[in-house]
Amino acid sequence: METLEQIKTRAERVVPGAQLTIIKNDSPSAQHSLLVAVEHAFAVAKFLRDDPALRLDYCSNVSGVDFLDAELSEKVKVKKVVDGVEKEVEEVRKTKRAGYLEVVYHLYSMSLKHGPVILRQRTGNRSDTVAVMSLTPLWRSAEFQEREVFDLYGIHFYGHPDLRRILMWDGFKDHPMRKDYQEPDDYEYEPTPHDDVCDKTKAHYPKQEVKA
Amino acid sequence: MDDGLKSELTKQGIYVVKLEQLYNWGRSNSVWPLGFGLACCAIEMIAASMARFDLSRFGAEVFRPSPRQADLMIVAGTVTKKMAPQVVRLYNQMPEPKYVIAMGACAISGGPFKQGYNVLKGIDRYIPVDVHIPGCPPRPEALIHAFMTLQRKIDAQKVFGPDRARHFDASQPSEFPIPLYGEHDLVPAKNPNVWEPPVVVR
Amino acid sequence: MSAATETSAGAVQTLTFPDAGQTGFQRRAEVIGVGREGELLEVAMGPQHPSTHGVFRMDVVLDGETIVKLKPVFGYLHRNHEKIAENTSYLGSMPYTDRLDYFCSLTNNWAYALSVEKLAGLQVPERAEYIRIITAELTRLLNHTCLAGFLLQDMGALGTPLMYAFREREKILDLFESLSGARMMCNYMRFGGCRCDLPPGWLDAAKKVVAEYPKFLDEFETLLSGNEILMARTQGVGKVSAELAVNAGLTGPMLRASGVDYDLRKVDAYGIYARYPFRIPLGSHGDVYDRYMVRMLEMRESLKILEPALKDIPEGPVVDPKAKLRGFRPKAGEAYGRIESAKGELGFYLISDGSPNPYRYRVRPPSLINLTVLEDMCLGQTVADAIVSLGSVDIVLGEVDR
Numbered sequence: 001m002e003t004l005e006q007i008k009t010r011a012e013r014v015v016p017g018a019q020l021t022i023i024k025n026d027s028p029s030a031q032h033s034l035l036v037a038v039e040h041a042f043a044v045a046k047f048l049r050d051d052p053a054l055r056l057d058y059c060s061n062v063s064g065v066d067f068l069d070a071e072l073s074e075k076v077k078v079k080k081v082v083d084g085v086e087k088e089v090e091e092v093r094k095t096k097r098a099g100y101l102e103v104v105y106h107l108y109s110m111s112l113k114h115g116p117v118i119l120r121q122r123t124g125n126r127s128d129t130v131a132v133m134s135l136t137p138l139w140r141s142a143e144f145q146e147r148e149v150f151d152l153y154g155i156h157f158y159g160h161p162d163l164r165r166i167l168m169w170d171g172f173k174d175h176p177m178r179k180d181y182q183e184p185d186d187y188e189y190e191p192t193p194h195d196d197v198c199d200k201t202k203a204h205y206p207k208q209e210v211k212a
Numbered sequence: 213m214d215d216g217l218k219s220e221l222t223k224q225g226i227y228v229v230k231l232e233q234l235y236n237w238g239r240s241n242s243v244w245p246l247g248f249g250l251a252c253c254a255i256e257m258i259a260a261s262m263a264r265f266d267l268s269r270f271g272a273e274v275f276r277p278s279p280r281q282a283d284l285m286i287v288a289g290t291v292t293k294k295m296a297p298q299v300v301r302l303y304n305q306m307p308e309p310k311y312v313i314a315m316g317a318c319a320i321s322g323g324p325f326k327q328g329y330n331v332l333k334g335i336d337r338y339i340p341v342d343v344h345i346p347g348c349p350p351r352p353e354a355l356i357h358a359f360m361t362l363q364r365k366i367d368a369q370k371v372f373g374p375d376r377a378r379h380f381d382a383s384q385p386s387e388f389p390i391p392l393y394g395e396h397d398l399v400p401a402k403n404p405n406v407w408e409p410p411v412v413v414r
Numbered sequence: 415m416s417a418a419t420e421t422s423a424g425a426v427q428t429l430t431f432p433d434a435g436q437t438g439f440q441r442r443a444e445v446i447g448v449g450r451e452g453e454l455l456e457v458a459m460g461p462q463h464p465s466t467h468g469v470f471r472m473d474v475v476l477d478g479e480t481i482v483k484l485k486p487v488f489g490y491l492h493r494n495h496e497k498i499a500e501n502t503s504y505l506g507s508m509p510y511t512d513r514l515d516y517f518c519s520l521t522n523n524w525a526y527a528l529s530v531e532k533l534a535g536l537q538v539p540e541r542a543e544y545i546r547i548i549t550a551e552l553t554r555l556l557n558h559t560c561l562a563g564f565l566l567q568d569m570g571a572l573g574t575p576l577m578y579a580f581r582e583r584e585k586i587l588d589l590f591e592s593l594s595g596a597r598m599m600c601n602y603m604r605f606g607g608c609r610c611d612l613p614p615g616w617l618d619a620a621k622k623v624v625a626e627y628p629k630f631l632d633e634f635e636t637l638l639s640g641n642e643i644l645m646a647r648t649q650g651v652g653k654v655s656a657e658l659a660v661n662a663g664l665t666g667p668m669l670r671a672s673g674v675d676y677d678l679r680k681v682d683a684y685g686i687y688a689r690y691p692f693r694i695p696l697g698s699h700g701d702v703y704d705r706y707m708v709r710m711l712e713m714r715e716s717l718k719i720l721e722p723a724l725k726d727i728p729e730g731p732v733v734d735p736k737a738k739l740r741g742f743r744p745k746a747g748e749a750y751g752r753i754e755s756a757k758g759e760l761g762f763y764l765i766s767d768g769s770p771n772p773y774r775y776r777v778r779p780p781s782l783i784n785l786t787v788l789e790d791m792c793l794g795q796t797v798a799d800a801i802v803s804l805g806s807v808d809i810v811l812g813e814v815d816r
Contacts, residue, residue, distance in 0.1 A: 027747025027766065028535030057660050058676075061750065063763050063776040106750050106763070106778075110660050110676045116750060141663020141783050167489035167815060168330065169294050173395040176329050177497060183329040184397035188409035204409070247464050251491055251812055252516035252598065254468070262580040277464040295469055295490040298461055324510065327501065328494035349598060 001114040002053065004032050010051070015043040023120065033104065033118035041121050041133040042159075048107060048117060049138055056107040056117055059139035064149035066126070066179050069099040099126045101155050105135065105142070123155060126178075134160035152177035232371045239283075239309070240366035243359070246282035247275035248302065250289025253316035253349045257288045260352035270359050279305040284362070286355075287341075290318035290325055291332045293398050297390050303339045304387040308379035311366070313358055314341045317348045324348060337402040339388055454482060461490045465568045465801050468811030472788075472800070479796045484789045488782075491815040499775035504530055504605070504742050507775065512599040514760075514777060515813040517560065518553040520590070521755040523603035528684060529751030529762035530605045534744035536737050542607035543686045544727040548620065549593070549602070550685075550753075551716040551723075555627065556586050557756035558667075558709040561808050562638065565706065568805040569647055575638060582630055585623050592616060606737030617724060624720045631713060639710065648702035652791040652803030655700060662786040666758030667712065668807060671697035671704035678754035690719045702806040743770050757781055757808050777816050781809040 008020045011034075018040035023033045036044050048056045073094045080089045101123045108115030121132040134157035136142045146157050147166040154175035157163055165172065174181055187200040218228055249257055261267040261275065276282040279302045291299055303312065314335055317323030322333035335341065342365060345358045369377040378384045388406065391398040460471035469490035475483040495514065499507040511526045512519035524546050531538065538546075563579030587597045592613055594600040602609050638644055654664070659672040669676060677694045679687040695711035697704030746768040752761035758780025765774035784807050792800040 025747045025749075027533050027745055027749055029532040029747065029749035029751075031749060059663055060752070060759065061761055061763055061776070061778040063774070065765065065774050104763070106761075110674060113676070113681050118750075139663065140658070140661045140786055143662075143786055144782055165489075167492040169393045169489070171393050171395060176494070181329070183327075184401070186333055186397070186401050248462055250469055251493075252513055255516060255598065258576075259580060259584070262584075263577050264581070264584045275464075279462075290491060290493050292490060292492055294492065295461060298490075302462055324513070325493040325495075325498065327498055329497065330489075330492045330494055351597070 001112075001117075004034060004117070007048075007054065007117065008034060011044050011047055014047045014051075015040050018044055020044070031116065031118060033120050035120045035122065038121055038123075038132050041119075042135065042138070045105075045119065045135050045138050048119070054117070055109045055111050056115065057139075058108045058110045058115075059105055059135065059141045060108050060116070061104075061106040062135075062142050062145035062149060063104050064153040064155060064177065065102040065104060066153060066177065067097075067099050067102065068126075068179050070097050071095070072097050100124065101126055101130060101153055103132055103146075103149055103155060130154055131156040131158055133158050134163075136160050151175070154178065232369075233367075235371060236367045236369060240363040242271040243284045243311070243362065243366075244274055244276050244282050245272055245284045245286050246279050246302070246306065247277050248285055248287070250287065250291065250295065251316075251318065253288035253318070256349040256352055257286060257315065257355060260355045265352040265356065267356065267359065270356070270363070272359065279303075280307065282306055283309065284311045284313065286313045286315050287319040287335050288315040290316075290323060291335045292328075292330045293332050294330060294393075296332045296335075296338060296398060297392065299335060300338050300388055300390045304390070308386050309377060310379075310386075311342045311362060312339055313343045313345065313362065315345045315355060315358070316350060317346060320344045320346065332398070334407075337407045338391060340406055452478070458487075459797075460487075465805065467564065467805070467809055470804075470809065470811055470814070472804070474792075474797070474800065476797065479798075481792050481795060481797065481800055484792050484800065486785055486788055488785075488811065488814050491811045493812075493816065495777065495816040496775050499772060501771060503770045504744070504772060505739060507772075508603070509599065509601045512601055513812055514779070514816060515755065515757060515781070515810045516598065517810055518557050518756050519598055519600045520549040520553050520602060521753065522760065523600065524550055524685075525751065525753045525755065525760045526762050527603040527605055528753060529749055529764055530744070532751045533747065533749035533764050533766055534605065534742075536606040537734055538607055539731050539734060540728050541611075541730040542732045542734075544723055545608050545612065545732065546603065547685050547687065548720060548723050548727070549590070551720050552586050552589065552620070552623075554716050554756045555713055556583050557808075558713050559583065559634070561709060561805075562634065562706065565702075565802070565805040566638065566644070568801050569644070575634070578630075578634060582627070589616065589620055589623060592619070604733055604737070604739065605742065607731070607733030609733075611732050617727070620720075621724050624717060624724065627717055628714070631710070635710060639707065644706075645703060647798075647802060648706060648806075650699075650701055651795065651799045652702045652806060653700050654787050654791055658787060658790065659700070663783045664758070664787065665780055666754070666756070666784070666808075667705055667708045668758065668784050670694060671708045672700035673698055678752060678759055682752070684753060686723075687719075690722060692716075692718050702802055705806045741770065743768060748774075752778065755780065757810065757813070758784060760813075777813075779813040779816060781807070781811075781813045785809060785814065 004022055008022060011020055012018050021035040023035050025032050048054055071094050073092050075090050076093045077088050078091045079086055103121045105119040107117045107119060123130045123132060132155060134146055136146055137159060146160055147163060149155050150157060150163055151165040151167050152175055188204045213228055221228060285303060314320050318325060319335050322331050325331045326333060343358045343362050345354050347354055371380060388403060391400060455476045457474050457476060458471055459474060461469040471487040473485045473487060474481050495510050511522040514522050559579045559582050563576035566575040590600055591597045593616060594602040654672050656672045656674050659669050660674055673696050675694060675696055692715040695708045697708050744766045746766055748765040750761055750763045752759050760780055761778035763776040764772050767773040791803045
């Protein structure tokens with residue numbers, strides 16, 4: 001199979017206006033991924049599926065990921081004047097990164113037996129722009145998995161034939177897999193509490209006076 | 213009745229028993245479970261009814277598909293909040309006298325999945341449970357032991373008197389309110405008439 | 415078909431049955447167009463139902479006995495495995511993977527261990543690879559045997575094939591119990607190998623079980639595979655075409671019964687599968703009978719892997735000496751690892767941010783994705799056929815709902 005850079009170049013040629021970004025993966029698995037903008041996601045995915053060299057006809061896995069607002073710090077070597085001498089000093093630079101939600105698709109090919117090609121779509125932020133393109137019209141296997149991402153993360157999929165909750169009941173209001181979800185407090189009885197569960201339990205009992 | 217008289221009559225072929233003993237003997241040796249497996253413990257329940265461990269020698273061979281024909285509900289597996297109203301509804305549909313065995317750590321208190329937003333921390337929050345079987349999953353032998361415990365419990369139930377069994381007492385409820393799906397949790401989170409968190413002194 | 419009865423007056427009365435021309439065992443699935451007199455009936459089958467393999471619900475809309483619409487509903491066993499894993503260390507999630515596909519716990523363990531090994535770049539010693547392949551193929555035998563039992567139970571053979579299947583299952587569970595301490599929830603694989611070595615005498619016991627298995631399979635197949643009722647109830651039922659199967663992401667025996675040659679043991683060649691020549695059975699019609707036969711043949715091929723593996727297993731360590739179990743912090747990054755479990759492709763997608771807990775832990779459940787085609791399989795067929803089709807998909811709710 002061709003490398004990710006070659007796929008990126010060909011996809012940008014086929015789909016006008018598409019700007020794909022390669023997200024590097026530092027782990028030994030070396031599974032790098034392609035980030036595509038929401039407007040071009042469907043066209044790029046169609047190219048990946050129908051191109052005769054790639055023929056990625058099998059969408060194996062669709063997952064949602066939640067990234068909260070974070071402060072990224074990186075160590076940067078900066079030339080500074082210290083005591084009259086110009087030296088290279090390591091400085092910690094902090095950048096604020098707004099939170100977003102992500103949908104990750106793992107694509108394989110059953111006809112040519114290669115893969116994976118990993119495709120990612122990102123939402124604008126975590127509160128109001130939470131919609132991405134649904135790839136269910138291209139790969140039917142995404143149907144239930146995108147419903148699950150909608151149920152647990154709250155990401156809306158344009159073009160999904162039947163977008164409703166799949167694992168939680170219909171009247172449920174929250175999106176439980178988000179990092180800032182507050183779960184209901186039913187920890188009244190904990191026979192062997194540990195760590196933070198112990199604190200949740202203690203809140204249910206009145207404070208007991210310690211006898212001297 | 214005097215024991216000597218009893219043994220004399222037995223030698224003649226006349227057996228003297230209390231009505232309670234006869235009634236309970238018949239009931240405890242033919243407890244029909246409802247075929248209701250939720251999760252992994254259900255596989256051990258099926259294994260307990262198979263040839264190696266054989267639950268049918270205790271009278272429990274026929275797993276009834278319908279709650280209207282069952283005496284015993286073995287809650288085998290994790291009860292989630294989505295499933296809890298259905299469990300209570302099935303319990304209400306069973307006719308008296310009815311018993312519940314909570315099989316496995318999940319049915320007793322939520323088990324290993326206790327920190328789950330969708331996991332009900334124990335089925336005894338909504339319905340009364342007679343026998344609890346710890347284990348994850350409990351071995352089929354543990355289920356057989358629970359069966360025998362239940363049989364002993366049924367044998368000890370009284371028909372008359374102030375401490376008679378629940379189904380003879382008109383003031384005791386035999387149906388329990390079904391929780392509703394709320395926006396964040398089940399409504400109500402527990403049934404206070406059935407379950408109060410036990411006070412643990414630390 | 416007609417029958418003759420003698421009335422009380424002595425004259426012979428002949429009764430003719432209205433569907434003369436069709437014998438009791440021949441049925442044709444005809445799509446009855448909606449337009450007959452009457453109403454459509456909406457029925458919720460489940461979550462408590464003797465044949466739904468767990469707490470699974472199908473909302474069917476019926477025209478008489480024919481299914482017009484079918485929507486699966488699940489989530490009744492959603493136990494928040496992924497959320498709990500974000501708060502637990504990597505090793506702490508291993509017992510939870512047992513409870514995913516609770517029928518085959520050792521293959522789940524292997525899939526998770528494989529994904530973490532990909533994430534952290536760990537190597538597995540030879541003996542551990544042999545143990546992994548032996549336990550995975552034993553699990554596959556277990557699973558396919560019991561599936562045949564459950565399928566026949568759904569068809570009405572209440573209990574008998576299931577008794578035979580569970581008898582064999584108990585023999586394999588005894589092996590697992592002496593290996594890992596538990597019958598079902600084994601929690602045996604570790605990152606970089608296995609938890610502990612084989613106990614003495616285990617190999618001989620395993621060889622005995624594997625040597626006796628072909629005889630059991632012959633007995634099972636004599637009773638079932640040529641059985642007229644089984645063939646009439648499963649041939650032509652629940653058909654899935656190859657194009658739909660690939661597009662819907664089906665994997666495992668469901669995919670191979672539709673004729674698509676895709677088995678991860680050959681495609682990815684993970685573990686030491688590349689050393690053993692075994693064949694992949696493929697179906698041609700994609701119906702329930704093909705799925706059943708594919709599973710029967712897969713069991714025989716598994717025995718071809720087990721026999722040489724049990725002989726060739728070398729001595730050595732069972733866990734990578736360099737692997738750290740306590741304080742395990744893989745480098746930040748992500749990995750997707752997958753194996754061919756008995757149900758299909760079981761994959762784990764892990765994102766690590768350098769801390770001891772995973773940042774994102776996702777299970778790719780084969781049973782959930784195999785259910786995508788349930789409606790297509792069952793439209794136009796009767797309720798009884800829907801039960802049989804569902805049985806052939808081989809779902810385990812622990813995996814569907816996680």
